[in-house]
Amino acid sequence: MKKKQKQKRSFKFGQLSLQKQILLPFLAIIIIAGAVISFVSFKFSEIMVTNELVKSTEEQMVSVNEAFDLFLGNTEKTLNRFSNMPEMSDPRAANDSIVKYFTETKASNSEILEIYIGMEDNGKMIIDPSVQLPEDFDARTRPWYQEAVKNKGEIIWTDPYLDANSNELTVSAAKAVEKNGQFVGVVSVDILLDVLVSLIENVKIGETGYAALLDQSGTYIVHPNEDYVGANASKESYYVEISKGPEHGMVHYEFEGAPKAMGYVKNETTGWVLIGTVYKAEFANKAKDIIFPITVTLIIIIGLAIVASFFIARRIVNPIKALQVAMKDVEEGNLAVKVAINRKDEIGQLSTAFENMLLQMRGMIEKVSKVSLQVTDASQTLVASAEENTAASNEVATTMGQIASGASRQSDLTEESNRVVQLLATNIKNVEEQTLQILEESTSMYTTSEDGMEKVRLLQNQFGRTNEMIDEMVAAIKSLDQRSTNINEIVSTITAIASQTNLLALNAAIEAARAGEHGKGFAVVADEVRKLAEQSEAALRQIAEIVKQMQSETKQTVKLINETSEVMVGQGVAVNETESAFVSIKTKVDANSEMIMKISNAINQMVDQRNMIVEHATGISSISQDTAAGTQEVSASIEETTASMEQLNQLAFELEGFSRELLEELQKFNIEHK
DSSP, X not given: OHHHHHHHHHHHHHTSOHXXXXXXXXXXXXXXXXXXXXXXXXXXXXXHHXXXXXXXXXXXXXXXXXXXXXXXXXXXXXXXXXXXOGGGGSTTXXXXXXXXXXXXXXHHOTTEEEEEEEETTTOOEEOOXXXXXXXXXXXXXXXXXXXXXXXXXXXXXXXXXXXTTTOOEEEEEEEEEEETTEEEEEEEEEEEOHHHHHHHHTOOBTTTBEEEEEOTTSBEEEOSSGGGTTOBOTTSHHHHHHHHSOSEEEEEEEETTEEEEEEEEEOTTTOOEEEEEEETHHHHHHHGGGHHHHHHHHHHHHHHHHHHHHHHHHHHHHHHHHHHHHHHHHHXXXXXXXXOOOOSSHHHHHHHHHHHHHHHHHHHHHHHHHHHHHHHHHHHHHHHHHHHHHHHHHHHHHHHHHHHHHHHHHHHHHHHHHHHHHHHHHHHHHHHHHHHHHHHHHHHHHHHHHHHHHHHHHHHHHHHHHHHHHHHHHHHHHHHHHHHHHHHHHHHHHHHHHHHHHHHHHHHHHHHHHHGGGGHHHXXXXXXXXXXXXXXXXXXXXXXXXXXXXXXXXXXXXXXHHHHHHHHHHHHHHHHHHHHHHHHHHHHHHHHXXXXXXXXXXXXXXXXXXXHHHHHHHXXXXXXXXXXXXXHHHHHHHHHHHHHHHHHHHHHHHHHHHXXXXXXXXXXXXXXXO
């Protein structure tokens, strides 16, 4: 059933005009190609937009983190400046000057909520007098104090908290102070995070995206939805992936069934995690903006293709229609038609060939018409002569038939003997030719076997050279393995140097911090040296890993070469066996050639005897033929003449009828231009 439907569809397409048969497939190809290109362009654009927006989200988080580092860095500089004040040698004696200095610093920096010192000897606080503390307050029992003491020489940051007085998000930085080798106490700065909160809240990621901040334990510090502030996200899939990931990057997850992308960066100073998240659907929506221009472009291209294909189809079809009309006229007998198609392509060549055909047909019909008239006249004369000759030939044929009967019998017997002898001669000749062919093939086989032996010897030499090259390759790869080991040792040495450089840079930074204002520039240089040392260590670890991979691949290569060498040994044995086979073939070919030469000599003797038999048979046949020749030739000639005359008489009548019919048919054609 399906086959019949397919045939029916094919038939319907064939019923269309030539212009439609050209136009419709052409347009279908353009539309399909345009649709495929449009779809691929949209998908490619969607991927590009998604990648760019994901990258932009991550870069935004890195930029905000840099602002964090700048803000927190300024706080650490302030704290270091306080810890290095000369008054810290005896803070209690310099209480007034220290409080004044703290007050001036707070006035010049709106982000600083409070500055204070917890004393080690009695746990009392040096703080702005306006701050009321309980009588039994002991700074040494506070977490910030204990954490700073535990990390002497380093600045510690507390988790963010809501200040009891201002009810604003606050974080404290603290540092233990030592003077003249004696621990004095802990200086601490309370910082308002409203600037950082505002910075995070102002981050715009797409239409629905937002930024948020989590502390070291995964608790939300800042979130546009107040319900999430204080909530812990440590068990969320995205936070688990972030905690295992690098310092910054992207994670992909689903929220309430909708896919989202999250860029993050870990703050090195505080351990907080800054995140920016957005629905992936926004990326696809932005990519949809390209659908309209692609659709418009596709419609324009299809429109132009329709117009162009219409004109192209007309240019092809119109000349063919003109030829069709002309051929219809020729079908009706008009050979004087003209087709004016002035083109150099295949259609123009077809038109020229059609006109040349008509020209030749007109010339042919003119000639045939003239010849037909002449044939009609000649056939009438021939009919009269043939009737007279037929009567005379019949009388002579009767007499000669009796004479020829006896001679024909003798000639037949002689011919049969001669035919048998000739057949024998032909068979002997065939045997001789086949023997010569066998001899030539044997000679060719002998030459081929010698060539094969020569190539086997050449192959043996090449196998020897191949084995030598394999040994050289093994030695070279072993040398490469030894050098890789040397490189590992050098990398280990450089790694140790980089680690020592990192330690020296850290010591230099500490000394610069102790130098206060005078050591700022040196501290920056020391920090850069430390970063370079860390980068060197990372690069050296990569080099060590690459060298390790090279050594592993080198050992694998040596193993493969050894296996190749074993295969080559097996091939060498096969080549030696091949040489023995060629020697055996050559010996047998020599023996066959000798036997063929003997057969050839025997056949030559048979050929000589065959020539004698043929010569005798030919003599007998010649005598018999001479005997019957006269009577047979005369009888045959008369019979042929009689038959020819009768046939000629009949043909003359038929020819006259055909000539009249041909003239009637030729008169139907018009060969004159109007």
